[in-house]
Amino acid sequence: MRYFVFAExxxxxxSSIALEMLTKAxxxxxxVAAFAVGAGSASLFAALGAHGASTVHHLDPGDALPAAAAAAAxxxxxxxxxxxxxxxxxxxxxxxxxxxARAGVPVLSNAVDVKVAGTTVSVVNEILGGxxxxxxxxxxxxxxxIVVRPKSFTAEAGPxxxxxxxxxxxxxAGRSGLARITARHTEESQGPSLAxxxxxxxxxxxxxxxxxxxxxxxxxxLLGAAVGATRAVVDSGWVPYSMQVGQTGKxxxxxxxxxxxxxxxxxxxxxxxxxxTIIAINKDEEAPIFGIADLGIVGDVHQVxxxxxxxxxxx
Amino acid sequence: MKIAxxxxxxxxxxxxxxxxxxxxxxxxxxxxxxxxTDRYGIExxxxxxxxxGGTVTLFSMSPAGNLQGIRQALAMGADKAxxxxxxxxRGSGALVTARVLAAAIARxxxxxxxxxxxxTDGYAGVVPQMIAELLDLPALTFARKVxxxxxxxxxxxxxxxxxxxxxxALPALVSVTSGAVEPRYPTFKGIMQAKQKPVDQPTAADxxxxxxxxxxxxxxxxxxxxxxxxxxSGGVKVRDEGEAHLEIVKLLERVKVx
Numbered sequence: 001m002r003y004f005v006f007a008e009x010x011x012x013x014x015s016s017i018a019l020e021m022l023t024k025a026x027x028x029x030x031x032v033a034a035f036a037v038g039a040g041s042a043s044l045f046a047a048l049g050a051h052g053a054s055t056v057h058h059l060d061p062g063d064a065l066p067a068a069a070a071a072a073a074x075x076x077x078x079x080x081x082x083x084x085x086x087x088x089x090x091x092x093x094x095x096x097x098x099x100x101a102r103a104g105v106p107v108l109s110n111a112v113d114v115k116v117a118g119t120t121v122s123v124v125n126e127i128l129g130g131x132x133x134x135x136x137x138x139x140x141x142x143x144x145x146i147v148v149r150p151k152s153f154t155a156e157a158g159p160x161x162x163x164x165x166x167x168x169x170x171x172x173a174g175r176s177g178l179a180r181i182t183a184r185h186t187e188e189s190q191g192p193s194l195a196x197x198x199x200x201x202x203x204x205x206x207x208x209x210x211x212x213x214x215x216x217x218x219x220x221x222l223l224g225a226a227v228g229a230t231r232a233v234v235d236s237g238w239v240p241y242s243m244q245v246g247q248t249g250k251x252x253x254x255x256x257x258x259x260x261x262x263x264x265x266x267x268x269x270x271x272x273x274x275x276x277t278i279i280a281i282n283k284d285e286e287a288p289i290f291g292i293a294d295l296g297i298v299g300d301v302h303q304v305x306x307x308x309x310x311x312x313x314x315x
Numbered sequence: 316m317k318i319a320x321x322x323x324x325x326x327x328x329x330x331x332x333x334x335x336x337x338x339x340x341x342x343x344x345x346x347x348x349x350x351x352t353d354r355y356g357i358e359x360x361x362x363x364x365x366x367x368g369g370t371v372t373l374f375s376m377s378p379a380g381n382l383q384g385i386r387q388a389l390a391m392g393a394d395k396a397x398x399x400x401x402x403x404x405r406g407s408g409a410l411v412t413a414r415v416l417a418a419a420i421a422r423x424x425x426x427x428x429x430x431x432x433x434x435t436d437g438y439a440g441v442v443p444q445m446i447a448e449l450l451d452l453p454a455l456t457f458a459r460k461v462x463x464x465x466x467x468x469x470x471x472x473x474x475x476x477x478x479x480x481x482x483x484a485l486p487a488l489v490s491v492t493s494g495a496v497e498p499r500y501p502t503f504k505g506i507m508q509a510k511q512k513p514v515d516q517p518t519a520a521d522x523x524x525x526x527x528x529x530x531x532x533x534x535x536x537x538x539x540x541x542x543x544x545x546x547x548s549g550g551v552k553v554r555d556e557g558e559a560h561l562e563i564v565k566l567l568e569r570v571k572v573x
Contacts, residue, residue: 097444299555
């Protein structure tokens, strides 16, 4: 079996989900290639190689929004029987959707696992807020396109290996390829990123206002933690989307997750329920978050957080 | 300007979803509601139509039921709706959904196609991109801010670490994130008018799609197993009587965070 792993370049490095998927593909056995999109560099190709890619197909899209050209190029590389892995990120989803439409094959999305038995390829999904696992198999000849949830696999470098790098010329992408990126902005806050942090302090709309949300940041600062938020908080404009944890945001698995005034909507739980230790503070005793919390404090976050912050400062 | 907005009727998210034990598909009641995340796309469509003297047509593929969700969308101010309503579509995957919607939109020659980023019930999150590819349109996806100047479309596109400014010329597709605009509440007048607005309900065959290419058979996938996930049991619950923060301190010490 041949595996192609989509690898978007971010800040000169492969996306973390790409390294996670390469590690998984390597464990399944077979031929593993990466499809790298970005400026490209020797260190980036080496990282892809160390995680399992024996070949890197490299497309530099310049200032074009890359999905249309990437899908057109991939359509020329992949064929029946191949497995093509994408991450649940913006650009990966754009390419997966376009490639599926172009190749006329299905894409199975939101996979938390990929299984290969002989020539049968299937994925595992968590549905109904993670309470039920569904396994779905491809019934056609492929290529089999899969979109994987971040943190479903753990990235592990193998022995250093320099992959063969094939430059891919951007193919004509028609009207689809007309979109251009004219400016790029980074909003990542100071401190550890949500993806890497051992401790995450997250806030929900129960905090009441953007000003009160600052308590979450203050606690995070004392613990060296990253700050997360629910979709409701991001939709309200208190914090940028880059801080959103959940189905439509980031999936996180820290050592400790502290949920402040978060009721625990399914959309949020699926993004953080696999954290090693979960602490929740909520005044509603019936809040679903308490169903998965190791320590649940039934109380007003505006009382508990300032005292917790004072206690930590006093240490 | 002709604006197409894709919307979905879903079972009310406030009620627990049930799976059909035979097909494993979500049971869809006759009374479905408008997916709340579609309200952003509808609002954007209405704003752009108001600014350009254009029209907004809703496109949907689902068991139509009593059209409650579509009427909710029309009540916001959309002009009409096309709901592809055909029992042969049951069990269709994302690509078939995109083909059906693209075929319906192509009949109307839209200048701008607006979608959400994923539905609340299915959340595959790839249908907008598929529609764009099928209609050969540039797709400004994950837009958190949208501006139109003549035929130049500019968006702020969410990225993992921030946002990019992305531009293209119409015709195009844009997928909007929750919070991109402030959806309006339907007025009483809007709700009354929605009952009279035209809702076209073509079949898949009307759109030139044969029955072998849609539904379960046309979707190239089969559910092979459904299992309960390993449960995570709840832990200790402490009511705050003024000292509960000390429980957090103790736990943080135990797991060696402090």
